[in-house]
Amino acid sequence: MKKLINDVGSVVTDTLRGVAAAHPSLRVDIENKIIFRRDAPRPGKVGLVSGGGSGHEPLHGGYVGYGMLDAACPGEIFTSPVPDQIVRATTGVNGGAGVLHVVKNYTGDVLNFEMAAELSDDEGVEVARVLVDDDVAVRDSLYTAGRRGTGAAVFVEKIAGALAEAGAPLAEVVRVGREVNDRSRSFGVALSACTTPAAGRPTFELGEREIELGIGIHGEPGRTRAAHREARELVRIAMDAIDDDLPLSGETLVMVNGMGGTPLMELYIVFAEVAAYLKEKGATATRRLVGNHVTSLDMLGFSVTTCALTNELTRLWDAPVETPALRWGR
């Protein structure tokens, strides 16, 4: 294993030191592992907090800023943040209008955010939750009851964040966040496993011509193994799985996401095929993201996430955002 790290034990802390040095628009509490918007809490604004295991960068810390999250809580690699950390983030962003937790559906995350919500409530902060469970590949998994949450977290954080920035009340922000999740679906394909710093070897072994379909973001097994094939066919498998679950039509927000080790060139090749597939179905990618957004350390592969847009969702997607990983229009 060759990684750019100092020590296996300080990977998350060292990353946070780098985030703090790179982004003066953020306030990073390194000891408690929380990335805040510098101007949090904003009086009268609903606060947005997300979090989850590290190793998925830029998720979630890269989405902290104007028009998106107010704070992110990174856990250790592939490990849920702890309740105390989430409580500290929640009270730290509370501007008096309540706080939304955006939680990816993994058992540890769900439990710890739930406990944190109760503790925050004891401190007088109203907390609501949007659960993200967009991955159509597997119903239950090693880490999940029900569907896993992956790429749609970015969509929920952007769109609910825009509504919160506009001053909407908590109930409205929750409503739109849930609507985004309900309209979103994801499917991932891995060409390789990932290697955690602690383990030092890949989480599973794939043969020279073998791939894993329906992969998750923690190196957990996918739906099935198959022979590697051309990008066009891999995209068809992913998009068929999405379309079988929620038929694609109309204006669609599409993310082609790299898993961390995939060159941008290949993601564009995948995007071309996704756009062609959508056209076949009578759908159009009217809003698009291509790049590394929800990664799995050094994994090779991609995922596609779609969201069936409405006028409201498009307008909120287009609203100004200013975070390390997503920035436009302000």
Next chain:
Amino acid sequence: MKKLINDVGSVVTDTLRGVAAAHPSLRVDIENKIIFRRDAPRPGKVGLVSGGGSGHEPLHGGYVGYGMLDAACPGEIFTSPVPDQIVRATTGVNGGAGVLHVVKNYTGDVLNFEMAAELSDDEGVEVARVLVDDDVAVRDSLYTAGRRGTGAAVFVEKIAGALAEAGAPLAEVVRVGREVNDRSRSFGVALSACTTPAAGRPTFELGEREIELGIGIHGEPGRTRAAHREARELVRIAMDAIDDDLPLSGETLVMVNGMGGTPLMELYIVFAEVAAYLKEKGATATRRLVGNHVTSLDMLGFSVTTCALTNELTRLWDAPVETPALRWGR
């Protein structure tokens, strides 16, 4: 080799199809392999054209747009664009105020841009050139007489692009572009070689605990091989090489760049060490980029590029930009 491609022969064309589908702000001439700003040519504005081998994405196509390049010419993988292609781009962005070629110092690129400049001149377009040669690792290489051009290309394109957008004449745009290059230095470290689709195997072999110092962006050999070590020490080696060549001081623009296969988490760990090193030297990273900007396919590793800022350069760096890979402040 497992890559997300359809066919080794169509990699560049398929990438361009994806770029065209993903970015309506661009006009992509797939047949002639040119990525244009949709609104090019802009009457009265100096046009900026760059190009070079593919495999370095987002360079250069990802930097086409408001405040940066007017067109980019991707060659085949690690292969220079051809003169006809560059002429077509040059005449296509000429708004009557002349065109600047931003050329990385590789023998093929230099020759082909030179020929294209002469041919464009024959068609009545005034062309000037900024040669980028920021890499301190090696004096000459397999592909270069003199220093190689790497990360500073992004700085030159951004800063000269901002001046051109503000309506400055060609001579001024050239002057500032050369100043940026003169003030910029880079050094790269590879933990692995890259694999071109055509070769199907890594361009060189590194042992399980071996790294290559002073690497280029085409899988060509670096300065020396060494044992892998912690990020802090790798950064010291890179920064010492830069500082030996042009002592670091004052306000500095810093890019920590991934080579394509390196997770963002590791780049932040590297950035924390770079910021600490600068502080030791009495310099400050007042402007920062962390991410994949000048890549080498799937290579694992990083490069650091520094530019000693002036007030003018800072102001131009901060000016609005709206491209697929760099976007702020408009």
